Amino acid sequence: MNETSLSLLHRLRHAPESESWNRLVNLYAPLIRAWLRKYDVQDCDADDLVQEVLLAVSKDLDKFEHHGRPGAFRGWLKAILVNRLRIFWRGRGRRPEARGDSDIDARIAQLDDPASEMSRIWDREHDQYVLRQLLTLAEPHFEPNTWKAFYRVALEGAKPDVVAQEMGISLNAVCLAKSRVTRRLRQESAGLIESSSSFFTKS
Numbered sequence: 001m002n003e004t005s006l007s008l009l010h011r012l013r014h015a016p017e018s019e020s021w022n023r024l025v026n027l028y029a030p031l032i033r034a035w036l037r038k039y040d041v042q043d044c045d046a047d048d049l050v051q052e053v054l055l056a057v058s059k060d061l062d063k064f065e066h067h068g069r070p071g072a073f074r075g076w077l078k079a080i081l082v083n084r085l086r087i088f089w090r091g092r093g094r095r096p097e098a099r100g101d102s103d104i105d106a107r108i109a110q111l112d113d114p115a116s117e118m119s120r121i122w123d124r125e126h127d128q129y130v131l132r133q134l135l136t137l138a139e140p141h142f143e144p145n146t147w148k149a150f151y152r153v154a155l156e157g158a159k160p161d162v163v164a165q166e167m168g169i170s171l172n173a174v175c176l177a178k179s180r181v182t183r184r185l186r187q188e189s190a191g192l193i194e195s196s197s198s199f200f201t202k203s
Helices: 008-014 019-038 043-063 072-093 104-112 117-141 144-155 160-167 171-188
Strands: none
Touching (some): 019 043, 019 072, 072 117, 117 171, 144 160
16 A cells, blocks of 8 residues: 555645545644634634634645655644734734733744744644544544454553453454554554654554
8 A cells, every 4th residue: 555545635635625625624623723722712713713724724735745754744734823823913912902911922932933842732732632533533444353452552552462362363463453553544644743652653
């Protein structure tokens, strides 16, 4: 199987109007909304800002290349989010009553700084969130026993021989299940998240 054939970014570039775009929207809209709340954006404005961020992604996606850099997309997405937040609050800055005593500019600058703690929180929360979503999307593509064996070993840290005994299957079947699911997740997430999870690096 081609390593890029399952990549969500790859599919989006080649078929931007396909169901892959809806998949990206469903994947990222809740994460973007959660971060907008961290920056004092009210729900009545969040819908528009989520759409603006995703529209910017759609407009410039053909220019984005991750060049094999794990997590490149999340950094690019963060830059778009920071830009939209700045535009939003600069507009509100013309109405002082809308901003009060907020230190929003300094907080946005922290998010923009790759070396800041806030930027590291973004990286960590992004990867954890996207991985959870990808796991949910991937599960229906595997037989229940395959998924259970993968989950027990990769996510719960159980020893493969213990899982094999628990499930009444061979050790080879457990290892194969972990390998198959891991491969799909790695391909799907190419360029989106850091491949630092144990089931990414040890398969």
